[in-house]
Amino acid sequence: xxxxxxxxxxxxxxxxxxxxxxxxxxxxxxxxxxxxxxxxxxxxxxxxxxxxxxxxxxxxxxxxxxxxxxxxxxxxxxxxxxxxxxxxxxxxxxxxxxxxxxxxxxxxxxxxxxxxxxxxxxxxxxxxxxxxxxxxxxxxxxxxxxxxxxxxxxxxxxxxxxxxxxxxxxxxxxxxxxxxxxxxxxxxxxxxxxxxxxxxxxxxxxxxxxxxxxxxxxxxxxxxxxxxxxxxxxxxxxxx
Ligand code: PRP
Ligand code: URA
Numbered sequence: 001x002x003x004x005x006x007x008x009x010x011x012x013x014x015x016x017x018x019x020x021x022x023x024x025x026x027x028x029x030x031x032x033x034x035x036x037x038x039x040x041x042x043x044x045x046x047x048x049x050x051x052x053x054x055x056x057x058x059x060x061x062x063x064x065x066x067x068x069x070x071x072x073x074x075x076x077x078x079x080x081x082x083x084x085x086x087x088x089x090x091x092x093x094x095x096x097x098x099x100x101x102x103x104x105x106x107x108x109x110x111x112x113x114x115x116x117x118x119x120x121x122x123x124x125x126x127x128x129x130x131x132x133x134x135x136x137x138x139x140x141x142x143x144x145x146x147x148x149x150x151x152x153x154x155x156x157x158x159x160x161x162x163x164x165x166x167x168x169x170x171x172x173x174x175x176x177x178x179x180x181x182x183x184x185x186x187x188x189x190x191x192x193x194x195x196x197x198x199x200x201x202x203x204x205x206x207x208x209x210x211x212x213x214x215x216x217x218x219x220x221x222x223x224x225x226x227x228x229x230x231x232x233x234x235x236x237x238x239x240x
Contacts, residue, residue: 031198035209038074043067043212047190051228057237061113064162064235067190067212068117075158075188075210076102076122098124101155107132107173108145110231114160114188128152130159130176132169139165139222141172146180153181162231164192164211165224167199174204190231191215193224 046067049055055063079100086095102125106112111130119125131145149155159173164187174185185207187200192211195218200209216225223229233239 031201032194032214034201034205034207035192035197035211035214037214038071038210038212040070040074043070046070047212047228050190050234051226053229055234057234057240060234064113064190065117068114068160069120070117071114071188071190071210071212072118072121075186079156101126101151103128103149103152103155103157105130105148105157105159105173105177107159107161107169109133110162110235111160113162113231113235114190118158118160125158126155128157130173132172134165134169134222136221139168141169143172143176146176148180152177153183155182156184156186157182159185159187160189161187162190163224163227164189164196164200164209165218165222166193167196167203170196170200171203174200174207178204186210191224191227193218193227 046063049063050060050067079098079102081096082099084095084097085092087093102122104115104118104122104125104127106115106127106129108129108131115127119127126149128148129145132141132143134140135142157177159170159177161170164170170187170189174187177185185204187207188210190212192209192214194214197209197214200207215227219225228234230239
């Protein structure tokens with residue numbers, strides 16, 4: 001093969017590789033398009049305490065609750081309001097109520113650790129519970145409980161779970177909720193792996209995913225890296 005032909009072949013290969021990289025990048029962007037990373041100094045600081053393996057359960061719980069409150073503030077900033085007239089001690093003025101009903105949906109067990117922080121800002125919210133655990137061998141979700149308020153189709157359902165790892169539990173929770181009529185679903189988690197975001201987005205492209213951090217990936221056992229370990233065990237002290 002002459003040097004000219006060789007040069008043309010190399011150029012063609014480079015163009016193909018660039019094209020593949022572009023397609024991969026577009027696919028990656030598409031799969032991450034539903035993620036909203038809540039980038040806030042107070043959350044970053046608190047997440048540091050939660051990641052630290054020396055943080056004991058009682059502090060872990062309190063900090064998780066505080067971060068949940070900060071996340072609730074961000075996740076609800078586009079909720080609609082209804083106006084009405086109230087009277088201040090001096091004159092009439094406009095007041096507001098939330099126009100949309102919110103149902104909080106913690107995934108048991110670890111999602112319970114986020115409920116306190118959310119209800120502090122959403123005292124009118126109702127709470128449904130989704131019982132799911134991840135089988136340690138298969139990493140597939142196993143369901144054991146589902147209890148929800150009525151009329152979930154009219155509400156914004158906010159699924160709470162500090163960890164989005166393979167995405168199996170999150171995707172199963174959304175499927176359950178849709179089967180029960182939910183039309184508007186958001187997912188809130190503290191730490192997510194790109195694998196989980198991809199799975200959830202592929203299965204449920206209509207669900208917005210709010211996270212405090214998008215971590216590097218998963219280890220062989222399906223734990224998020226760097227992550228914060230087993231969230232349920234750290235909240236409830238069940239590893240001790
Ligand atoms: C954890 C976590 C999520 C799930 C995430 O729960 O709270 O629900 O794992 O993993 P996935 O994205 O790979 O499905 P776990 O199964 O440990 O149950 P627990 O909270 O009852 O301990
Ligand atoms: N569940 C957890 O609690 N932690 C992980 O890192 C992954 C799944």
